[in-house]
Amino acid sequence: MQEYFGAENLTPPDGETLTIAKAIANLKQKKDTGLRYYAAWWLGRFRVDDPEAIAALIEALEDEDLLTPDGGYPLRRNAAKALGKLGAKEAIPALLRCFDCDDVYVRESAAQALGAIGDRASIPQLLKFLEGGVEAAQFVPGKPHLIQPYEAIIEALGALHATEAIEAIAPFLEHPVEKVQYAAARGLYQITGEDRYGQRLILALQGDRLQLRRSALMDLGAVGYLPAAEAIAETLAENSLKLIALKGILEHHLQAVSSSSLQLSEDSIRVMDFMDSLL
Known part of the structure; x- marks a missing residue:
């Protein structure tokens, strides 16, 4: 086994x-x-x-x-x-x-x-x-x-x-x-x-x-560090991993902004644009 x-x-x-x-x-x-x-x-x-x-x-x-x-x-x-x-x-x-x-x-x-x-x-x-x-x-x-x-x-x-x-x-x-x-x-x-x-x-x-770039990607996604979004999108690594990291950042940001707002923030839209560019 x-x-x-x-x-x-x-x-x-x-x-x-x-x-x-x-x-x-x-x-x-x-x-x-x-x-x-x-x-x-x-x-x-x-x-x-x-x-x-x-x-x-x-x-x-x-x-x-x-x-x-x-x-x-x-x-x-x-x-x-x-x-x-x-x-x-x-x-x-x-x-x-x-x-x-x-x-x-x-x-x-x-x-x-x-x-x-x-x-x-x-x-x-x-x-x-x-x-x-x-x-x-x-x-x-x-x-x-x-x-x-x-x-x-x-x-x-x-x-x-x-x-x-x-x-x-x-x-x-x-x-x-x-x-x-x-x-x-x-x-x-x-x-x-x-x-x-x-x-x-x-x-x-x-x-x-x-391998180390992959590790840093996952760490940034895990902590939701918003200023890293552009650097993540441009990193020399698999798009699948970059998407996971950006998804983590987006989720952290959405949790942090006011739930009363019905509109996405500019930062949220920017992160989603980066994600779209990787698809």
């Missing part, structure tokens, strides 16, 4: 079309780990806000059956992601316990979920990961990842508007890994609203590496 892990197929491994009841049943059974993995993804993908589904996903956060050769827990990762998409506040204690898991990607998924759920009670636990500062944020020997999921942790603190985290996040603007720098700029912009952090992400759109 290892080749199945990470795939987001539209049909489960057995080819059966899922219903909510079937997905929950698949997640609860213990015979077929592939069905369980897919069910966790499916429940999150389709935002199945059902108490039984949430309870099953929380239980899956402690799964011991689905283990990769390198010691990873794919089902736990999917369950955490799904709970974040569902905004399941009742899962917060279990997600915080995920920080004790040896799998860094479980910790990453848990941090992302806590940021999405939006409960500030998780801020102290997230802040603990930054206590060692940039000096401690090193790669695991022989592995392609840092010792902690710093991007996800910083982004979660930004999503939670954790003003108490500003001092801890700021040094990560100088971390040697560019994506961590971008996460710091993204988080600090969300917390402070200061243009200098949004401008830092715009500058990243001019980088030489496509």
Whole structure:
């Protein structure tokens, strides 16, 4: 089943079309780990806000059956992601316990979920990961990842508007890994609203590496930095990603303007014009 892990197929491994009841049943059974993995993804993908589904996903956060050769827990990762998409506040204690898991990607998924759920009670636990500062944020020997999921942790603190985290996040603007720098700029912009952090992400759109330009695009869309719209439209990257980023900016702007107005603002029209030009 290892080749199945990470795939987001539209049909489960057995080819059966899922219903909510079937997905929950698949997640609860213990015979077929592939069905369980897919069910966790499916429940999150389709935002199945059902108490039984949430309870099953929380239980899956402690799964011991689905283990990769390198010691990873794919089902736990999917369950955490799904709970974040569902905004399941009742899962917060279990997600915080995920920080004790040896799998860094479980910790990453848990941090992302806590940021999405939006409960500030998780801020102290997230802040603990930054206590060692940039000096401690090193790669695991022989592995392609840092010792902690710093991007996800910083982004979660930004999503939670954790003003108490500003001092801890700021040094990560100088971390040697560019994506961590971008996460710091993204988080600090969300917390402070200061243009200098949004401008830092715009500058990243001019980088030489496509992968990093893609990352900056997603960060700008996630924070809805309106002054970045033109730079996003002109970035050397796939139009599909630029459209996603511009959509994020437009949605943030529309939420910010007065709901009493029946007319689109000039800024909204401008962003939509950029989107039209990419179609």
